[in-house]
Amino acid sequence: MHGPNGELIRINCHDLNVQFADGSVGVSELTTEFQPGEITAIIGPSGCGKSTLLRAIAGLIPESSGQVAFAPLQCSSASFSSGSTSSGSCSSGSFSSGPFPAQRGDLAFVFQDAALVPWRTARENVQLPLELTNSHSVSEYRDAVTRQLRAVELSVDQDDKQPMQLSGGMRMRVSIARALVTEPAVLLLDEPFAALDEMLRTRLGELLVALWQQRQCTVLFVTHNIAEAILLSHRLVILSAGKLCAELTNPLPFPRSASLRTEPQFAQFYAELAAKLVEVSA
Amino acid sequence: MKAQRSVHRLLSQAFPVVIVAAIAITVWQVVVALGEIEPILLPSPFQVANAVKQHNEALQRGFFITATTALTGLTLSVIIGGLTAVLFSQARLLRSALYPYAIFLQTVPIVAIAPLLITWSGYQQRTVILVAMIISLFPIVSNVTEGLTTLDVNLRDMFRLYGATRWSLLLKLRIPSAVRGLVQGIRISSGLAVIGAIVGEFFVGNGSSYDGLGTLMTGWQAQQKTAALIAAVLASTLLGVLMFWMVNLLAATVLSKWLPKNVC
Numbered sequence: 252m253h254g255p256n257g258e259l260i261r262i263n264c265h266d267l268n269v270q271f272a273d274g275s276v277g278v279s280e281l282t283t284e285f286q287p288g289e290i291t292a293i294i295g296p297s298g299c300g301k302s303t304l305l306r307a308i309a310g311l312i313p314e315s316s317g318q319v320a321f322a323p324l325q326c327s328s329a330s331f332s333s334g335s336t337s338s339g340s341c342s343s344g345s346f347s348s349g350p351f352p353a354q355r356g357d358l359a360f361v362f363q364d365a366a367l368v369p370w371r372t373a374r375e376n377v378q379l380p381l382e383l384t385n386s387h388s389v390s391e392y393r394d395a396v397t398r399q400l401r402a403v404e405l406s407v408d409q410d411d412k413q414p415m416q417l418s419g420g421m422r423m424r425v426s427i428a429r430a431l432v433t434e435p436a437v438l439l440l441d442e443p444f445a446a447l448d449e450m451l452r453t454r455l456g457e458l459l460v461a462l463w464q465q466r467q468c469t470v471l472f473v474t475h476n477i478a479e480a481i482l483l484s485h486r487l488v489i490l491s492a493g494k495l496c497a498e499l500t501n502p503l504p505f506p507r508s509a510s511l512r513t514e515p516q517f518a519q520f521y522a523e524l525a526a527k528l529v530e531v532s533a
Numbered sequence: 534m535k536a537q538r539s540v541h542r543l544l545s546q547a548f549p550v551v552i553v554a555a556i557a558i559t560v561w562q563v564v565v566a567l568g569e570i571e572p573i574l575l576p577s578p579f580q581v582a583n584a585v586k587q588h589n590e591a592l593q594r595g596f597f598i599t600a601t602t603a604l605t606g607l608t609l610s611v612i613i614g615g616l617t618a619v620l621f622s623q624a625r626l627l628r629s630a631l632y633p634y635a636i637f638l639q640t641v642p643i644v645a646i647a648p649l650l651i652t653w654s655g656y657q658q659r660t661v662i663l664v665a666m667i668i669s670l671f672p673i674v675s676n677v678t679e680g681l682t683t684l685d686v687n688l689r690d691m692f693r694l695y696g697a698t699r700w701s702l703l704l705k706l707r708i709p710s711a712v713r714g715l716v717q718g719i720r721i722s723s724g725l726a727v728i729g730a731i732v733g734e735f736f737v738g739n740g741s742s743y744d745g746l747g748t749l750m751t752g753w754q755a756q757q758k759t760a761a762l763i764a765a766v767l768a769s770t771l772l773g774v775l776m777f778w779m780v781n782l783l784a785a786t787v788l789s790k791w792l793p794k795n796v797c
Contacts, residue, residue: 306690
């Protein structure tokens, strides 16, 4: 799940501004860097520009000024240990503000509502990016799709069901499998578990971290759930009214699981983050 | 199995309709019997049934000809309307320039242009097909255009992210998204195609070798054969209903894959 040449991708936002046609501001003067091979949670109150930032990075919304740039990080084989990134033997390539992904399928997006094609089966939905990018031969589709469906823990009997026949959690699993099937270097998730119940979102959060640990890539994860942001991320970026208000490094070690919630360190960081959010909202 | 369920559902929907028809026929018979109404004004259901028996061959032939005409007109409107909608979805300028004319076509009373069509195309089945096609074209164009251009924003963005070509977007997203609109359009147009065929036949008249239900109606009305006239009206109604059911059957079977509930 690395870049087109096997490298990880660093994302740099420089003085990024996104303004809508009606004059409202989505993102304002935002400068930050999203580290390669890390999961960054973007958190903040509703309407603070989290989704707009994600869509601007994906190129789905044009920036009014400033730029989003992507730089590959060239690494030797064992540079990334499980759960933590080390740039010891990595060298950063130059940033490119040109269209990304350079190769279609390098960047994947998971939408809040799963956004599955309703007339396609689960398997056909996961297969869709491969069809669109023509990155695999038809004979290779089947194996790649099956691998991803099993990776997101969907049973074989769900493969040929249409989205309307699947539960909300299963639909989101299909959506994640679809995003991962092209082995993207950058994965953007826009509140993917917001519509799910607490147990399911915890389970899917764990699944996401497990998948990332198997094949690391640069992940930006929008959420308004503090616990979820802590459990999933290396770093947290707090937005308010389109502006970057704070950047925090998550002190909790990987691998993560829901049991971390009972740890004093979790509670301490949760309180710190909650206080920061209250301060930002005020 | 799915097709069987669909057919079963259609049959169970038809049952109450049949019951209402039976009640209406009974009331009709009672009204005619008690009111001593002249058969030339309103014949009894039995007299109509006798007319059906007497003119069975002509009615069957007329039904077949009108059905063929209406179906051909409808098929042409689906092909021409569908292709027009695809063009509209691909070229916004073309849509802006031509869509008002499509609306204009809908507002022109078909009765007003039928004589003109006969002048151009002659007293033959081709003219009647043309009338049926023109009257049933607009619902297809408008509904399919709507389906092709109104896409789920997230799905459209996902296709963009994967660099989908215009062709891929059309084949894999726009056209499947438009199936619902197509079915809605054909539902409306199926009834209109029958109306267009009958109106066209009124104008083509008895002077030609063409003898659809509309032509038979004109002749029997002139001969004051009211029972036969009602039989022809019922046959044309039956044709309209059959066309509508055929569309529903098509939606429930062949096209059902593209018509799931809006869960995504």
